[in-house]
Amino acid sequence: MNKIHHNFDVLVIGSGAAGLSLALKLPSHLSVAVLSKGKLESGSTRYAQGGIAAVLDSADSVESHVADTLEAGGGLCHEDAVRFTVENSRQAIEWLIDLGVDFTRAEDSGEYHLTREGGHSHRRIIHSKDATGRAVENGLVRRVKAARNISLFENFVAVDLIKQADPATRRLRCTGAYVLNIAEDRVETFSCKATVLASGGASKVYLYTTNPDGASGDGIAMAWRAGCRVANMEFNQFHPTCLYHPKAKSFLITEALRGEGAILRLPSGEAFMERFHPLKELAPRDVVARAIDHEMKRLGADCLYLDISHKSPEFIREHFPTIQARCLQYGIDITSEPIPVVPAAHYTCGGIVVDTHGHSDLKNLYAIGETSFTGLHGANRMASNSLLECIVYAHSAAASIADSIGKIATPITAKDWDESRVTNSDEDVVISHNWDELRRFMWDYVGIVRTIKRLERASHRVHLLQKEIHEYYSNYKVSSDLIELRNLAVVAELIIQSAMGRKESRGLHYSLDFPETAEIAVDSMLVPTNFAAQEIIVSAPEKTR
Numbered sequence: 001m002n003k004i005h006h007n008f009d010v011l012v013i014g015s016g017a018a019g020l021s022l023a024l025k026l027p028s029h030l031s032v033a034v035l036s037k038g039k040l041e042s043g044s045t046r047y048a049q050g051g052i053a054a055v056l057d058s059a060d061s062v063e064s065h066v067a068d069t070l071e072a073g074g075g076l077c078h079e080d081a082v083r084f085t086v087e088n089s090r091q092a093i094e095w096l097i098d099l100g101v102d103f104t105r106a107e108d109s110g111e112y113h114l115t116r117e118g119g120h121s122h123r124r125i126i127h128s129k130d131a132t133g134r135a136v137e138n139g140l141v142r143r144v145k146a147a148r149n150i151s152l153f154e155n156f157v158a159v160d161l162i163k164q165a166d167p168a169t170r171r172l173r174c175t176g177a178y179v180l181n182i183a184e185d186r187v188e189t190f191s192c193k194a195t196v197l198a199s200g201g202a203s204k205v206y207l208y209t210t211n212p213d214g215a216s217g218d219g220i221a222m223a224w225r226a227g228c229r230v231a232n233m234e235f236n237q238f239h240p241t242c243l244y245h246p247k248a249k250s251f252l253i254t255e256a257l258r259g260e261g262a263i264l265r266l267p268s269g270e271a272f273m274e275r276f277h278p279l280k281e282l283a284p285r286d287v288v289a290r291a292i293d294h295e296m297k298r299l300g301a302d303c304l305y306l307d308i309s310h311k312s313p314e315f316i317r318e319h320f321p322t323i324q325a326r327c328l329q330y331g332i333d334i335t336s337e338p339i340p341v342v343p344a345a346h347y348t349c350g351g352i353v354v355d356t357h358g359h360s361d362l363k364n365l366y367a368i369g370e371t372s373f374t375g376l377h378g379a380n381r382m383a384s385n386s387l388l389e390c391i392v393y394a395h396s397a398a399a400s401i402a403d404s405i406g407k408i409a410t411p412i413t414a415k416d417w418d419e420s421r422v423t424n425s426d427e428d429v430v431i432s433h434n435w436d437e438l439r440r441f442m443w444d445y446v447g448i449v450r451t452i453k454r455l456e457r458a459s460h461r462v463h464l465l466q467k468e469i470h471e472y473y474s475n476y477k478v479s480s481d482l483i484e485l486r487n488l489a490v491v492a493e494l495i496i497q498s499a500m501g502r503k504e505s506r507g508l509h510y511s512l513d514f515p516e517t518a519e520i521a522v523d524s525m526l527v528p529t530n531f532a533a534q535e536i537i538v539s540a541p542e543k544t545r
């Protein structure tokens with residue numbers, strides 16, 4: 001079979017808000033490849049409803065946005081990262097507006113309409129009705145399609161990163177990735193001077209999630225295997241309100257509904273949030289998700305209800321057209337009845353450790369967006385800070401690449417992907433079975449409320465699965481399902497390991513065995529045995545499988 005090699009200045013793995021913003025911010029003389037596992041719009045970005053947090057109102061301030069983020073983050077936010085993000089928020093939004101993103105304006109003043117969400121002390125969420133992610137993604141896609149220096153590769157799945165020794169320092173550096181071309185069913189080699197992981201989160205590791213199918217933590221797993229540190233993986237945000245309906249797959253009911261006055265109710269109709277937090281429905285997400293989980297378990301209920309029917313039908317139609325239309329498809333008229341809801345895995349707060357320019361531990365490897373750990377979110381992400389983080393860090397990483405790329409030596413030709421010892425699988429059921437098993441035990445044992453016993457059970461199971469997956473991976477040709485399963489197992493192990501190490505309850509990590517919060521807040525920093533920042537190369541370490 002012909003071996004295919006691609007050469008670019010920059011390889012961007014991911015086409016969501018982070019990856020596309022970075023690609024557009026790079027100087028136009030650089031050749032850039034952007035990969036997407038499916039269609040360009042297949043990541044989480046398109047699904048974002050609520051909006052983007054930014055300091056835009058004269059009554060608001062950087063200090064206030066910083067203080068709210070630190071408060072939500074449960075003592076674990078890195079204040080420098082929070083300040084960096086918030087201080088650059090206005091500029092990030094202005095860039096999107098210049099790109100043509102159509103944010104909603106207030107009818108009376110004509111100014112951009114700002115909404116409020118849980119944890120925010122001001123109205124600071126700029127939005128495009130209730131489909132902000134779609135507006136942002138569409139704006140970015142339009143621009144990248146028109147950019148002559150950017151090549152787009154849809155249905156290309158990165159399998160693993162390529163490492164080579166830097167000719168000058170002998171230190172390892174990243175020089176691209178092996179990538180499965182799904183249409184041609186072959187693994188191709190992408191060589192480049194700088195590689196950017198913009199591959200989104202890992203919420204697919206849980207049975208119930210608001211995320212699209214590709215959110216399997218590929219970037220985190222690839223970076224870990226390549227020797228990068230990963231931090232705070234135990235902090236998985238569960239969105240409190242996902243539509244509960246047998247036919248609705250992963251449909252989120254935005255927090256903005258609660259921001260505009262929607263009330264959470266038990267099946268009896270009773271409002272209950274005041275028993276859990278003085279801010280009631282506007283309490284931080286973790287508090288709301290745990291309250292719902294608690295009440296569902298106490299009552300044995302399949303779901304609870306979110307009610308906005310006390311607002312006028314015109315108001316609901318104007319502010320929440322997508323949610324209203326989608327619920328109507330399932331026979332629920334939100335202008336006159338409450339919406340059945342359950343919590344679901346929503347956001348990965350931890351990820352690949354990076355600095356304010358998105359540098360990871362491996363030279364010339366960057367990570368931005370949900371796959372990264374910048375320190376912004378701490379133990380709990382504040383609503384609408386994530387799209388902001390995508391844009392701000394995409395811009396800072398692009399600036400760093402633009403500054404440094406002239407000094408990076410062209411990589412030597414990488415070895416071809418080696419398929420000489422593998423055959424076509426005749427037992428794909430192994431993959432689908434292990435996918436289901438993994439996601440179910442993560443939901444049952446490593447979900448909203450944890451215990452040592454549950455985590456030990458999960459740890460035992462994930463090790464068995466890892467062994468089986470490794471054997472399968474070594475013997476059969478790769479497919480996108482196998483790549484994702486292999487990555488999900490790595491991410492699951494990292495989550496379990498981090499959760500077992502945290503002997504307290506903080507933010508999104510709640511343990512019945514350790515309900516108290518420790519006085520000193522410490523990140524869960526996992527260091528791989530092949531820690532890249534310390535690897536000095538004697539001979540070329542490339543592994544092709």
Ligand SMILES: Cc1cc2nc3c(=O)[nH]c(=O)nc-3n(C[C@H](O)[C@H](O)[C@H](O)COP(=O)(O)OP(=O)(O)OC[C@H]3O[C@@H](n4cnc5c(N)ncnc54)[C@H](O)[C@@H]3O)c2cc1C
Pocket residue numbers: 013014015016017018019035036037038040042043044045046047048049050051052053132133156157158159198199200201210211212214218219252346347368369370371383384385386387388390
């Ligand atoms: C339903 C929902 C609502 C949300 N609402 C909001 C909101 O209102 N405000 C807010 O700030 N945040 C919100 N979020 C979170 C926010 O949308 C995400 O954190 C953000 O979009 C992540 O962007 P990203 O660019 O990092 O990744 P994504 O947009 O997820 O994109 C990931 C990209 O990586 C590609 N990829 C992954 N693995 C590979 C691989 N192995 N090879 C090649 N390509 C790969 C995917 O194909 C995709 O193109 C919401 C999330 C969801 C799911």
